[in-house]
Amino acid sequence: MTAPLGPLSWILLWPIIGIAFIFLTPKDKISWIRWIANIMVFLSFALALEVFFSYDRTAGGYQFIDKIPWVKPLGISYHVGVDGINSVLVLLQAFCSLAGILVTRSIKERVKEYYILYLMLIIGVYGVFLSLDLFFLYFFYEMAVMPVYLLIGVWGSTDKEYATMKLTLYLTGGAVLALIALLALYAGTGLGTFDLVAIQQHLAANPLSPQLQNWIFPVIVVGFGVIVTLWPFYTWSPVGYAAAPTSVSMLHAGVLKKLGAYAILRLGIQLMPQAAQIWMPWVATLAVLNILYCGLISLTQKDMKFILGYSSCSHMGYILLGLACLNTIGLNGVVFLIFAHGIMAALGFALVGAFYDQTHTRNLDDLGGLAKRMPFVATCFTMAAMASAGLPGFANFIAEVMILLGAWDKYRWQAILAVLGIVVTAVYMLKAVRLVFHGPLPAKWTHVTDAKTIFQRLPYALLILVLLAVGFWPSLILRNIEVGTKPILEQLEHQSTGTPVHQAKR
Amino acid sequence: MIPTIHWNLISLEVYLSFILALLIVMDILIPKNSKNWIGSLSFAGLLGLFLLWLQQYQLWGQTFGGMFIVDSLAWFFKGFFLLAMFFVFVMTHQFFRSMGQRRDEFYLLLWSSLLGMLLVASSADFLLLFISIEILTLSLYVMTAYLKSDKHSIEAGMKYLILGALASGLFLYGISFVYGASHSTRFAEIQKFVMASPQDPMLLFGFILIFSAVGFKIASVPFHLWVPDVYQGAPTPVTALLSVGSKAAGFVILLRLLWIVFAPLHQQWAVALAILSAVTMCYGNLAAIPQKNIKRLLGFSSIGHAGYLLMGAAAGSTLGGGAISFYLLGYLFTNLCAFLVIVLYFAAAKSDEIADYSGLSQRSPILACALFLALMSLAGIPPLAGFFGKFTLFVATVQSGFIWLAFVGAANVIISLYYYLMVVKKIYMDPPVSAYPISVSWPVRLTLWFAMAGIIGIGIFQGPFLDAALAAVKGMF
Numbered sequence: 001m002t003a004p005l006g007p008l009s010w011i012l013l014w015p016i017i018g019i020a021f022i023f024l025t026p027k028d029k030i031s032w033i034r035w036i037a038n039i040m041v042f043l044s045f046a047l048a049l050e051v052f053f054s055y056d057r058t059a060g061g062y063q064f065i066d067k068i069p070w071v072k073p074l075g076i077s078y079h080v081g082v083d084g085i086n087s088v089l090v091l092l093q094a095f096c097s098l099a100g101i102l103v104t105r106s107i108k109e110r111v112k113e114y115y116i117l118y119l120m121l122i123i124g125v126y127g128v129f130l131s132l133d134l135f136f137l138y139f140f141y142e143m144a145v146m147p148v149y150l151l152i153g154v155w156g157s158t159d160k161e162y163a164t165m166k167l168t169l170y171l172t173g174g175a176v177l178a179l180i181a182l183l184a185l186y187a188g189t190g191l192g193t194f195d196l197v198a199i200q201q202h203l204a205a206n207p208l209s210p211q212l213q214n215w216i217f218p219v220i221v222v223g224f225g226v227i228v229t230l231w232p233f234y235t236w237s238p239v240g241y242a243a244a245p246t247s248v249s250m251l252h253a254g255v256l257k258k259l260g261a262y263a264i265l266r267l268g269i270q271l272m273p274q275a276a277q278i279w280m281p282w283v284a285t286l287a288v289l290n291i292l293y294c295g296l297i298s299l300t301q302k303d304m305k306f307i308l309g310y311s312s313c314s315h316m317g318y319i320l321l322g323l324a325c326l327n328t329i330g331l332n333g334v335v336f337l338i339f340a341h342g343i344m345a346a347l348g349f350a351l352v353g354a355f356y357d358q359t360h361t362r363n364l365d366d367l368g369g370l371a372k373r374m375p376f377v378a379t380c381f382t383m384a385a386m387a388s389a390g391l392p393g394f395a396n397f398i399a400e401v402m403i404l405l406g407a408w409d410k411y412r413w414q415a416i417l418a419v420l421g422i423v424v425t426a427v428y429m430l431k432a433v434r435l436v437f438h439g440p441l442p443a444k445w446t447h448v449t450d451a452k453t454i455f456q457r458l459p460y461a462l463l464i465l466v467l468l469a470v471g472f473w474p475s476l477i478l479r480n481i482e483v484g485t486k487p488i489l490e491q492l493e494h495q496s497t498g499t500p501v502h503q504a505k506r
Numbered sequence: 507m508i509p510t511i512h513w514n515l516i517s518l519e520v521y522l523s524f525i526l527a528l529l530i531v532m533d534i535l536i537p538k539n540s541k542n543w544i545g546s547l548s549f550a551g552l553l554g555l556f557l558l559w560l561q562q563y564q565l566w567g568q569t570f571g572g573m574f575i576v577d578s579l580a581w582f583f584k585g586f587f588l589l590a591m592f593f594v595f596v597m598t599h600q601f602f603r604s605m606g607q608r609r610d611e612f613y614l615l616l617w618s619s620l621l622g623m624l625l626v627a628s629s630a631d632f633l634l635l636f637i638s639i640e641i642l643t644l645s646l647y648v649m650t651a652y653l654k655s656d657k658h659s660i661e662a663g664m665k666y667l668i669l670g671a672l673a674s675g676l677f678l679y680g681i682s683f684v685y686g687a688s689h690s691t692r693f694a695e696i697q698k699f700v701m702a703s704p705q706d707p708m709l710l711f712g713f714i715l716i717f718s719a720v721g722f723k724i725a726s727v728p729f730h731l732w733v734p735d736v737y738q739g740a741p742t743p744v745t746a747l748l749s750v751g752s753k754a755a756g757f758v759i760l761l762r763l764l765w766i767v768f769a770p771l772h773q774q775w776a777v778a779l780a781i782l783s784a785v786t787m788c789y790g791n792l793a794a795i796p797q798k799n800i801k802r803l804l805g806f807s808s809i810g811h812a813g814y815l816l817m818g819a820a821a822g823s824t825l826g827g828g829a830i831s832f833y834l835l836g837y838l839f840t841n842l843c844a845f846l847v848i849v850l851y852f853a854a855a856k857s858d859e860i861a862d863y864s865g866l867s868q869r870s871p872i873l874a875c876a877l878f879l880a881l882m883s884l885a886g887i888p889p890l891a892g893f894f895g896k897f898t899l900f901v902a903t904v905q906s907g908f909i910w911l912a913f914v915g916a917a918n919v920i921i922s923l924y925y926y927l928m929v930v931k932k933i934y935m936d937p938p939v940s941a942y943p944i945s946v947s948w949p950v951r952l953t954l955w956f957a958m959a960g961i962i963g964i965g966i967f968q969g970p971f972l973d974a975a976l977a978a979v980k981g982m983f
Contacts, residue, residue, distance in 0.1 A: 071969045073828070073976055074901060135897070139888045146887050149927065153935045161931055165924070172887075172923055176916040179897075183904040183912065 007047045008080040008130050009066045011090070014043040015119040015126075022115050030111050034104075037115045041101040041122060048094035052480070055087045060483045062132060062197060071135075075193030080130040084484025085335050088477050089129040089255075089262060092339050095466055096254040096346040097122045099459035100247040103350050106357045107155060107245065114155060117147035118247060125255050129262065134182050134194040141259060142175055148248065156243040157356075158303070163243030170236035174226025178263070181219035185271065188212050196266075200487075203271050207495055210274060217275035220268045221283060228260025229313040230320060231289040238297075238309030242362075246353025249305070253312050254346035258338045261319045265334065269326065270488045273495040276326060284324035284407070288414045290317030291421035298428045304362035307432055308348045311388060314421060315341050321411070321418055322403035326492055328485070330406025333399050335481045340395035340470065344387045347463040351381045354460070355436070358448045364432065369441030374450040378437040380460045385429035387467050390422050395470035512569040515576045518558055518584060519624055525551040526617045533610050544610045545599050548617070552595065556588050566981070572692055573631040578981030582831060582974065583627040583758045586838060590751045591620050593842040596953045597743040597849045604853030605653070612652060619645035619747065626755045632681045632691040635759065639677070639723070642755060643670050646748065650740040662739025669732040673722035680715025683708050697767050704770045713768055713775075720763070723756030726812045727786040734793075737805030742852060745801055746845035749808045754834050757815060764819055765827055766982055772822050776906075780820035784914045787813025791921040800848055800860050803925065804841070807884060810922055811837060817899045817915055821906040827979035829898035832972050836883065836891030839960030844880035846954060847873050854944040860929055865938025872946055874933045876954045881926040883961045886919055891964035898972065 005013070018040030022033050051064055062081035070078045082090060100118070107114045120143070127140025145168055152164035188208050189199055207213070226233040237257070241249045269276045291314050298310035319341070322334035354377045355370055356362050371378035387394035390401075400422065407415040451457045470476055513520070529544065536543075559581075568575040594616060602609035622642025629635035647670065651663020685691055687708040688699035700709065721729040737745045764775065790809030797803040815833055818826040848858065850873060855862055867874035883890035886897075896919065903912045946954070964971050 069969075071972055073825070073972055074898070076968075139893075142893065143888045146882055149930070150934055153931060161935055165927060165931070168927060169920055169924060173920045176919050177913075179900065180904065180909070180912045180916050183900055184909060186901070187905045 006064050006066045006080075007051050008064050008082065011044045011047045011051075011126055011130065012080075012123055014040045014047075015123045019116050019119050022112060022119070025112070027112050033112055033115050037104070037119060038101055040119070041097055044122070044126065045094045045098045048090050051082060052087050052091045052094075055082065055084070055480060057084070057479055057483045060084070060486070065132070074135075075191070075195065076135045077133055077193075077195060078136060079133040079195055079197070080136075081132045081197075082130065084480040084482065084486075085262070085265070086129050086484070087480050088335055088339050088484070089258070090126065091477070092258075092342045093122075093125050093129060093255045095343060095463060096251055097125070099346055099350060099463050100250045102455065102459040103250065103353060104247045105455070106353065107247075110154065114151070117151050120144075120147040121151065121248070121251060125251060125259075128256075128259050132196045134186065134196055134199070134267070136194075137196070137263075138175070138179055138182065142172070144256060145172055148244075148252065151248045152240065152244045155245040155248075157245075158242050158305075159239065160243040163239040167236045167240035170226055170233065174223045174233065174260075176223075177226075178220055178223025181216045181223060182267065184212070184216050185267075188216070200270065204491060207274060208272060213272040213275035214278065217268055217272045218279050221264055221279060224260040224263040224267075225283075225320075226260070228257060228264070228319065229290065229294075229316045230260070230283070231286045231293060231317075234290065234294060234313040234316075237313050238306050241309040241312070241349065242303060242305040246349055246356070249349040249353075250346040253309070253349060254342040257312070257316070258319075258342055261316070261323060261334060261338055264323055265331070265488065269323065269331075270491055273326075273492045276492070280324040280326055281411070283320055284411045284414050287317040287320035287324060288417045290314060290320060291418050292317075292424070295421050295424035295428070299424065299431075301428075302364050304352050304356075304364065304367075304432060304436065305349070307428055308345070308352065311348075311425065311428065312341070312345050314425065315388070317421065318400055318403050318418065321407050321414060325403070325406035325410055327406050327410070328489055329402050331485045331488065332478065332481050333402030333406055335485065336402060336474070336478060337396070337399035339477055340387070340399045340467065343463050343466050343470075344384055344394075344396055347380065347384045347460065347467070348388065350459055350463070351377055351384060354451060355448065359445060364435040366442070367436045367445070368439040369437070370445060370448060371437035372441050373445060373448040376450050376457060377460070380464055381437065382433050383464055383467075385433050387471075389426040389429050393471050394467050395474070396467075397471065398474045510569070512567055514562070514565060515567055515569050516574060518555060518562065519621065519628075521555060521558055522551075522617065522621050522624065525555075526614065526621065529614050529617065533614065544613050545595070548595055548613050551617075552588065552592055559585055559588055566983075568630065570634075572694055573634050574628050575630040575983070576628055577983050578978045579758065579761060579831075580627040582978035583754060584624050586754055586835065587620060587623040587627070587751060590747070590754070590838055590842065591616065593838075593846060593953070593957070594743050594747050594751070596950065597746055597842075597846055600846075600853055600950060601741060601743050601849050612649065615645045615649045615652075616743075616747070619649070619751070623751055623755050627758050629759075630693045630762075632684065632693075632696075636674075636677060636681065639719075639755070639759075640674065642752065643674070646670075646744065646752065649744045649747075650736060652741055652744070656739070658739035659741065660739075662736040665732050666736045666740075669722065673719045673729070676715045677719035680712045680717075680719065683712030683715065685712075687712065693762070693767050697769075700768055701770050710771075710774075713771070716763070720756050720759050721782075724753050724760065724812045724815070725809050726782060726816060727789050727809070730786070730789070730809050730812075733809055734802050734805045737808070738799055738802040738858075742801065742845055742849045742858075745805075746842055746849075749804065749845070750834075750838050750841050753808065753812065754838070757830055757834060760819060761827055761830065761979065762982065764822065765979065776820055776822055779816055779822075780908050780911045783813050783816035783820050784911055785813075786810070786816060787915065787918045789813075791918045791925075794922070794925050797925070798860055799858050800863065800929070801858050803860065803929070804844060804848075807922065807925075808841070810918065811884070813918070814896060814899055814915060817903045817908075817911055820908060820911060821899075821902040823902055823906055824976065824979055825898065825905065826902040828972065828976035829895070829902045831975035831978050832898055832968075833892075833895030835971060835975065836895045836961070836964050839957050839964065840880050840883040840890070840892055843876055843954065843957035843961060844884070846950075846957065847877040847880070850946060850950065851944070854942075855940075860932055862939055863929065863932045864936035866933040866944075868938045869940070869942065870944040870946060872951060872954060873944060876958055877933060878930055879958055879961050881929055883965065885923045885926045887923075889962065889965045891961045894965055894968045894972075
């Protein structure tokens with residue numbers, strides 16, 4: 001007997017149905033295509049909200065599970081479910097994808113193809129955070145490669161061909177590296193299953209041998225580290241985001257990039273806590289390099305999207321630093337920052353897109369005084385900049401404070417240097433706001449218009465509301481996060497002393 | 507005593523020989539200007555063969571005193587060859603229509619090569635194996651040099667003939683050594699001998715020689731030298747047949763020899779095969795980067811794929827064998843889809859240069875989409891067939907302990923992705939070389955859809971196909 005598919009499967013299915021419909025729609029019926037895509041993404045969004053709010057925190061664990069055996073000889077099953085962490089990440093993806101598909105209105109060429117590829121990307125990102133099977137996690141992640149390559153290469157700007165090739169090769173390289181590590185893990189457990197839950201339970205009781213952990217863990221960290229722009233593997237990211245069309249930068253910088261941190265947490269730290277204790281101090285040091293090095297590069301940039309790109313690499317440093325803490329407040333801060341930074345990054349890229357569509361330049365020297373023409377966009381951008389700089393009231397503040405507190409005991413020097421990074425962020429963000437939106441308005445930009453209709457304003461307003469809501473009421477997502485990180489922390493506690501969980505409980 | 511012949515086991519081959527004979531007679535009797543029916547008859551014949559093949563399922567057994575066997579592996583690959591031949595027929599039809607040349611003998615040669623491939627799949631005796639390989643290869647020699655006015659085609663045919671003859675010589679020489687050691691050419695007998703005395707030097711020497719000949723068929727380093735020129739020079743349907751049919755035939759032999767006959771020697775050949783696999787894929791993928799001709803590019807890429815496939819052989823497990831069979835099945839749809847696009851594009855533009863593929867997406871969305879999916883599947887990107895093939899090969903490799911080989915494979919995925927994406931860039935991002943749209947007729951369009959459905963279907967619903975591939979290897983005898 002098979003149970004009907006739960007909400008999580010439908011989150012994935014709606015965009016697939018959307019692709020099928022758009023495929024059958026004639027090329028020139030652009031408004032139909034838009035409506036189909038918007039509705040399908042909205043349906044997924046609504047389901048994601050429902051899942052987030054009805055997640056049972058007292059029960060904890062994985063919920064809304066759908067499980068279908070897929071490839072029996074290898075132990076692969078289609079297995080989706082969310083725990084506290086995933087429910088927050090899925091919510092992040094829900095907001096970013098909805099804002100992204102609304103912003104996609106600005107695409108005017110080869111619209112049909114764009115929407116099909118963009119929906120594929122959305123499915124891929126949702127799939128990554130919903131999968132509880134190592135194979136499907138990897139499958140969905142790599143699935144994003146194909147649409148992203150074309151989306152950037154065909155619809156992108158600045159140096160798009162170079163950028164898209166670089167991005168694709170870096171990300172695939174990292175992913176394939178991680179894949180070998182995951183396969184070694186699969187072979188190492190001897191279970192013959194890719195089921196993450198089964199592997200977690202097995203490894204909690206019987207950890208892998210230290211030799212095995214000690215090479216698998218760093219390979220996973222570096223492999224997925226490429227995606228989360230671990231220094232020195234970050235160079236693909238600013239170039240890629242600068243070239244990508246707005247809605248792709250939003251999803252990529254906002255959500256997909258965070259997959260790296262999620263995977264290091266879920267597959268690295270949770271499955272191999274002993275190796276994590278050994279290797280994470282190295283990551284903490286690299287994280288500081290991320291924060292300061294990329295932050296300082298960002299100071300020197302002239303192109304608005306490069307500023308945001310380097311800024312996002314720099315902020316990934318906080319996430320990595322938080323991961324390295326391996327304590328409650330640090331890990332909770334990581335997931336919180338993933339959410340906060342995701343929304344902020346999507347908002348930032350969306351707003352740059354809002355004026356770039358009209359000015360066709362993002363160079364700080366050419367711009368100025370745009371606030372006079374587009375007050376709404378200017379206000380939103382200023383708020384995003386404040387959020388990025390960690391101003392209290394925005395979600396980012398809480399997350400960064402949590403991570404710094406978590407790092408204080410373990411990595412004193414790194415934490416102090418990381419605080420400097422916040423100052424650097426404030427400098428480049430405020431500089432950008434001043435040069436783009438304030439000062440005299442050059443005559444050539446007098447034709448620029450603001451986001452006027454409700455449809456145009458909706459994506460920005462949505463994201464800002466989320467940032468503020470979570471900033472003022474952190475427990476809205478924090479209580480889910482705490483439920484999610486609890487088992488990981490238990491693992492860390494018990495396995496660092498060498499005793500498996502079930503023995504320690506007795 | 508004459509052994510009893512089980513006609514139902516050899517029904518495919520008998521039926522095929524009838525078609526072949528019929529075609530030869532008709533070709534002589536019917537006047538030259540009304541020969542279009544040869545193509546139609548070929549398609550009908552293929553359909554009949556396919557039905558016969560279906561009916562042969564689970565009809566395992568052996569005949570001619572154990573010389574000819576039908577087991578799960580033979581059955582799986584016979585279906586494989588029939589499917590491949592269907593695509594090649596479609597290509598042939600399109601290719602020669604655009605060349606305006608006679609194509610009747612060409613169909614005859616395709617049929618005889620199919621006969622060779624089917625026999626290879628069923629051979630359980632070195633002599634029969636040798637004869638079947640020769641049937642296949644001789645047809646390929648002639649077909650490669652078929653375009654008499656094209657000097658590249660002639661050169662390719664010559665090159666293939668000389669190196670192929672050398673490989674055949676090595677093969678026979680190897681058989682003679684194996685026979686000298688074991689006093690038999692029958693696989694079952696040799697297997698018994700190998701189990702009894704696995705260290706026999708004469709046997710090992712013979713095995714190495716035989717492997718060299720098989721290496722020539724699958725285009726593995728160092729027996730790959732013929733590949734680029736022959737792939738580029740041969741008529742495109744022949745290139746397609748070489749890259750899928752002939753390669754798969756090589757792997758059927760390899761599966762039978764390594765998994766059954768020489769299985770006790772696993773320890774000795776595993777490391778050697780792993781090294782060969784690493785060298786082959788690195789060479790194929792690195793050499794593909796600077797290529798300017800799409801057929802040549804796919805030639806080098808096919809060397810790279812031989813390297814990936816050898817990973818499964820190095821693993822030597824059931825999963826490794828299943829991974830090879832599965833990979834080949836995905837490779838069939840993928841590579842033949844690519845070659846079908848090449849044939850169609852050549853028919854419209856008279857060029858195989860990658861530079862001329864610029865802006866294909868604007869001239870013919872379906873050709874561009876088909877080529878894009880095929881290239882991505884070759885690179886191993888989900889949700890396409892090539893991804894899961896590589897994935898299972900990696901699983902098998904890691905499980906057998908060759909972690910370093912898996913890392914080499916991973917590096918090669920990146921290298922190959924680079925040159926495939928360079929072609930994709932041309933198709934989708936560069937401005938078109940000409941504004942004329944390329945029209946694709948409905949039957950061909952359907953074939954393209956079929957190939958794409960195969961690429962995506964196998965990539966998403968991998969289970970049943972992997973089960974079939976594993977069953978093929980498990981049920982070998």
